[in-house]
Amino acid sequence: xxxxxxxxxxxxxxxxxxxxxxxxxxxxxxxxxxxxxxxxxxxxxxxxxxxxxxxxxxxxxxxxxxxxxxxxxxxxxxxxxxxxxxxxxxxxxxxxxxxxxxxxxxxxxxxxxxx
Numbered sequence: 001x002x003x004x005x006x007x008x009x010x011x012x013x014x015x016x017x018x019x020x021x022x023x024x025x026x027x028x029x030x031x032x033x034x035x036x037x038x039x040x041x042x043x044x045x046x047x048x049x050x051x052x053x054x055x056x057x058x059x060x061x062x063x064x065x066x067x068x069x070x071x072x073x074x075x076x077x078x079x080x081x082x083x084x085x086x087x088x089x090x091x092x093x094x095x096x097x098x099x100x101x102x103x104x105x106x107x108x109x110x111x112x113x114x115x
Contacts, residue, residue, distance in 0.1 A: 008074050013108055014082065014101050022067055024060035026053065034107035041113040063090040070096060078103040 010018075013032045020028035030053060033039075038047045039055060046055040065088025072082045082099040095115065102110035 008072050008080070010072055010080060010082070011103060011106070013103060013106055014080055017101075017108060017111075018067075018069070018082065018084075021056075021059075026056045026060055029056050032108050033111075034104050034109045037107070037109050037111070039111045039113070041111075063088050065090060075100070 017029060017032040020032065030049070033049075033052055036048055037052060038045060039052060040046075041055065041059070044055075046052050065086045068085040068087075070083040070085050072080060075081055080101045080103075082101070083096055084099065085094070085096050087094045098112075098114055100110075100112040100114075101108055
């Protein structure tokens with residue numbers, strides 16, 4: 001595995017997102033996002049409450065997987081990168097994903113998920 005970032009204390013919205021998303025709790029995950037938030041995942045961009053709800057519903061049921069927090073770092077004011085290791089029944093079976101969060105007013109305004 002490649003070198004991982006140092007772990008920092010994450011803001012409440014990011015912690016809540018990670019817990020709720022792992023629990024497949026769509027409404028609790030959605031509550032961590034600011035109105036008009038944007039998510040980019042798997043090459044697709046989702047913007048606004050309806051699109052995020054559909055994305056969360058799909059990701060909650062598409063595959064079964066476990067996550068392990070590998071590390072986290074601050075990228076500047078209101079910006080954090082979290083690295084998670086996923087293992088599951090998706091193609092390839094394991095992957096390390098980088099979740100890049102941008103916060104605005106204590107909520108997630110942008111999330112980019114990539115390798």
